[in-house]
Amino acid sequence: MATNLQFSITVKPIGYDDSWPEFYLKIDNQLQDSGKLWEQRTYNFDADLEDGTHNIVVGFTNKTDADTQVVDDNIVNDKAVVVEKISIEGYEFEDFLYRGVYYPIGRWHSNSNYLSWNGEWSLEITTPIFTWLHQTQHLGWIYEKNL
């Protein structure tokens, strides 16, 4: 069964001069937006999702080693993408940010919402979404379906 779900996702760029991140935002394989990120943006959209597993994906594509400027061992300029906020059906749990997994290319994955290298940050959700919210936010137990 497909369910229409409301999303709100805020992404923030870290950059300087002409060095700003290229990014994309997808729900599964459906592209919501992509391009250069100059300023913090909030995307409000809805999507019809069949029951099952889905992924909210934020990608970062254009970083090179030269984008990180270091002076006296201190980073003075850098390029990155921060997944700032995620709201699903109006619920904006901070937990969503750290439930997502960041897969930087060629490096170890982590639960950071700070994309410091090219790669993807992905939050896996399952629908029916309210059961997922119930379980991930520890709202107690649920009577089994076939009792």
Added chain:
Amino acid sequence: MPNKDIFCNIPWYELHINHDGSYDLCGCMSKLITQTEDAKEWNIRNYPVAEYWNSRRLRDERLQKMSDTPNPACGVCQHQDSLGSHSKRIKENLKSVLFYDRNFYKSWEQSPHRAAFEYSATNDGATVTRPVSYHLSLGNECDLACVMCSPNSSYKLAADYKALGWITDARRLNWTDDQTLWDDFCSTLLATDLVSLHIIGGEPTINKRFRQLIDLFVANNRTDFSFSFTTNCMHSLDDLWDKLAKFKRVEIGMSVETVNHTNDYIRYGSNINTLLTNIAHYRATAPENVAFVVRTVPTLLTINYYSQLIDWCLDNNFLIDSYFATDPVWQQIRLLPDSVKQHLQTEFQNQLDGYLALAKHRQTGLTNYRNQSHVLENLTSEVRAALASVALGNQDPDLAAKSVLHFKQLDTMRGNSVVKNFPMLQEFFESYGY
């Protein structure tokens, strides 16, 4: 689609048995049917659980829960909802993934139990579900006579009511005294896929069936469910810990109304020092699967010390599970004069401001008020409900006069004084002839 302000999943999953063996729809009815004509009919003596489950009474209740007409008997939850508190209805609906906020209808569409609810709507209230959650009174024996309790729940209080001429009958109502009935019921429980079992008062810990029931589950290795009970905290639980440790989860509801000497006036027969010592001992000695929650019934008396109780709960990391008094009606908070309510409004508003400041960096949104990690949210909600409960007006002078008369009669019999315990209400009581 049902009405979000009315729907409740309890008639599909929970069964409630009163002190006298009568079935009620849940423990939060405004008036339980105990000792009424209905209690003689709808009783475990007449209907085994399986038969009652699809009886006309429960079928009608399911149909009503799917309708736009509220059941007046569900007044306790309706009152809790009106105060913005976390009613039993809301908490139970969460077990069917029905959210209590703006997303009720969307969550309804996705609820894993929607098909079961809709089956009842189109099959004259019949259900394919089974009772897996029990609310059970083992009888009305209690060693306290709390002023806001029902005489059906404490035969000590019933004796006082009878002596005052408020009721005509005061006797032991323990349906569990019937050995055959008890044995049959125990067999039913053992054959049930129990999810939760809650034992209410009387005082469970002085009822012999209470320990027998625990022994029965342990002996049959049937402990994979949530077991809970409410106690007046005047008794040792030391002998229970090893057994309770075997259950999936245990919750102990601790009845406390205030954390000062006035608790002894309210929970008549108790002693606040013993009670607080016992609570500290419970926490120090209970196994890890045991959780604690403070159960309160704020009335026109105890609301005056309620902020103190809430602070104490915060200090001790206790959740509160409250039912703002609807019955006895003569102890409802609304009867207080506006001058007292205004003072309380200021007090609760200040407390709320403080709690919101504490919660500044905490995540907001949907909360399970039974989750131990949400104590601050639980208590903040409690302060909001307390604030709402002291809304100005709606005093009802006739009922206030009845209230004062009742306290005067009770005090005379007990050699007690409500105004000495609650001096902030002296003017109110004296204005009605105390």
